[in-house]
Amino acid sequence: MPRVRTTRTATLHTASTPIRLTPKPTPITRTTPTVDMARWIPLVRIHGRSMQPTLHAGQILLTRPAGRRVAVGDVVVLTATVPGALYVKRIAAGPGDVVELEAGRLYVNDCPWDDCPRVAGAHVCRWRVPDGHYFVVGDNLRESTDSRVWTQPFVPASRISGVAVKRWL
Numbered sequence: 738m739p740r741v742r743t744t745r746t747a748t749l750h751t752a753s754t755p756i757r758l759t760p761k762p763t764p765i766t767r768t769t770p771t772v773d774m775a776r777w778i779p780l781v782r783i784h785g786r787s788m789q790p791t792l793h794a795g796q797i798l799l800t801r802p803a804g805r806r807v808a809v810g811d812v813v814v815l816t817a818t819v820p821g822a823l824y825v826k827r828i829a830a831g832p833g834d835v836v837e838l839e840a841g842r843l844y845v846n847d848c849p850w851d852d853c854p855r856v857a858g859a860h861v862c863r864w865r866v867p868d869g870h871y872f873v874v875g876d877n878l879r880e881s882t883d884s885r886v887w888t889q890p891f892v893p894a895s896r897i898s899g900v901a902v903k904r905w906l
Contacts, residue, residue, distance in 0.1 A: 800899030
C-alpha cells in the first residue's frame with residue numbers, strides 16, 4: 738500500500754506575492770523496504786514566476802538535504818525569515834565571491850550575470866560574500882525579489898534546507 742506524504746508547497750516570492758506553505762497529500766511509494774525515502778526527500782510544489790523558465794507554477798521539485806554540498810548555480814530551497822515560508826532561488830555567488838550592482842546590472846567576480854535586467858533605483862554596491870553565506874537570485878530576474886533587493890542580501894548556509902534534484906510536471 739502506498740504511503741501518503743504531505744508535501745510542502747512554496748509560493749515563489751515576488752514583490753506582490755507572499756510565500757505560503759500549504760499541506761497537500763501526495764502518494765509516495767517505497768521502492769526499497771529498508772529505506773523510507775519519504776523521510777529524507779522533501780517535495781516542494783512551485784507557485785509563482787520568479788524561477789521561470791526553469792520552474793513553472795504547478796511543478797513539483799524533488800530536493801535533497803543541503804548539508805555542505807551546495808555550489809554556485811544550484812537551485813536551492815531557503816527557509817525565509819517569515820516562519821513557515823520558503824523561497825526557491827539559484828545560488829549566484831558563494832563565500833568569498835565579489836558581487837557588484839552597478840547601474841542596476843549584476844556582476845559576480847567582475848563577470849556580468851547572464852541576462853540580468855536593470856534593477857530600478859539601484860546604485861553602485863559592492864560586497865564580498867562572507868564565509869558561510871550565499872547570494873541568491875531568481876531565474877526570472879524581472880519578477881524575482883531576491884538578494885539584489887533584500888535588506889540583508891546574504892543568505893546563511895543554515896537557511897538553505899534543500900538542493901533541487903529533479904522536477905515533475
